[in-house]
Amino acid sequence: MNLKIIGYHYVRTKSYSKFKSLNFLDKKDFIEQIKFISKNYKIISLNELLNHKKLKKENALLTFDDGYIDHYEIVFPILKKYKIPAIFFAPEKTLKQKDFLxxxxxxxxxxxxxxxxxxxxxxxxxxxxxxxxxxxxxxxxxxxxxxxxxxxxxxxxxxxxxxxxxxxxxxxxxxxxxxxxxxxxxxxxxLIKNFYLSFNNAKEMLSDDICFGSHGSDHEWLEFLNYKEQYNDILKSKNNLLNLGVKEKQLTMCYPYGSYNKDTIKILRKLNFKYGFANKYGVVKNLDKNRFELPRVDTNEF
Ligand SMILES: [Zn+2]
Known part of the structure; x- marks a missing residue:
């Protein structure tokens, strides 16, 4: 079995946002891309990832970072329409709409x-x-x-x-x-309400096909935090996910900026996480190996 993990950030249309200057993937291109991926891969859900013994041949996993409002208003309806599963990695801070990252x-x-x-x-x-x-x-x-x-x-x-x-x-x-x-x-x-999806949006999105994972609490470079700081950041985010309705056996983590170190992995094991997603090029061939360093490619590199 092969698994390609694909990472997305902004997905929107030109007229959509007040923040026109940001780089984004156009909604039309996104639809084309997922049609292409569906044709060539089996797009799997988190639950299928957890029961990976059954996976065959070419698989893909779609992931969306940072909890942007686009994910609720644009991506979510498309995924629902085409019945496509995905994992969303939203920091605790943005889900609570406390402040901009x-x-x-x-x-x-x-x-x-x-x-x-x-x-x-x-x-x-x-x-x-x-x-x-x-x-x-x-x-x-x-x-x-x-x-x-x-x-x-x-x-x-x-x-x-x-x-x-x-x-x-x-x-x-x-x-x-x-x-x-x-x-x-x-x-x-x-502005914040027009920028990030809320805790209630996330609750509405959560289903068998759509799950949320940790992207830290404050979206920090974890490798530059000490053990205790990392632990607190990840624990806060874990508790927030459990409050949302994510199950303990479904815990995954996507490292902000792709940044992690040995402490991060130790903490994830301790807090009962199942997988960690890094930002490095590659295809997963064995999900039981390096569970906390799964390679993930950016949509632009796909
Ligand atoms: Zn991020």
Whole structure:
């Protein structure tokens, strides 16, 4: 048996969103894609994944990250119409519509600043007043990952890495927030309902075919958190899923940014999770091997 796991983010139409500047997969292309996948693969549900002994030949699993409202308003009706199963990975924070994720705040900031060098210089001058920026620039060089360069220019990488994990958490959140508030011209509390699906939406979506999995609580780079921080983040998200109606035997985790380490896997075992999805290219051939490092491809790479 072969299993291809496919990851999606935004799926929408041009006229759909106020946030026109974000990259998205068009609804029409999405429909074409799932028609193609249905023709060539058996699209399996989480329950079929858990009973995988019965799987034959070519299988695919559709997964949707970050709990966007698109998943409720656009994807869910299509899946229902074509009777296609899927797993949705929504952070606890977005399901409760507490705040925008930092990753989305940053996307919205970047979408307003085409000149990334200029943006970095602005952030840098804010930072110079409070921290030793050169120390973090050196760290950035050491930690910056190869895959960064596939997608972004140098200044965009530095901004992303600084604001997603390199700077101390309080400082990075403060910087992201101040630029985010300058970027949007509305109250974030009003915008949030147009951005993420709610706990009640998720409840309505939940069925034999459609399940929810963990994407952490605060959508952090887990590899940069210590054991206790990771444990608390994953536990909060697990409890939220159980409240939603996900069963203990159905627990799966998709690592935010594809980031995890040995501690993450230890914690998932301890908290009784069944599978963990990473962002790396590949096809699953044996579901009993490396259960917590299943490869998953982005829809753009499929
Ligand atoms: Zn994510």
């Amino acid at each position: 930092d990753v989305n705040k940053l996307q919205l900031i970047l979408s307003k600043f085409n000149d990334r060098k200029k943006l970095f210089k602005l952030i840098e001058s804010d930072l110079r007043k409070i921290i030793n920026v050169d120390y973090y620039l050196k760290l950035q060089k050491k930690l910056s990952k190869d895959y960064d360069h596939r997608w972004h220019d140098n200044y965009t990488n530095i901004i992303r890495n600084f604001l997603q994990y390199l700077l101390p958490i309080k400082i990075r959140k403060k910087i992201i927030n101040s630029y985010f508030l300058k970027t949007i011209d509305n109250d974030p509390k009003k």
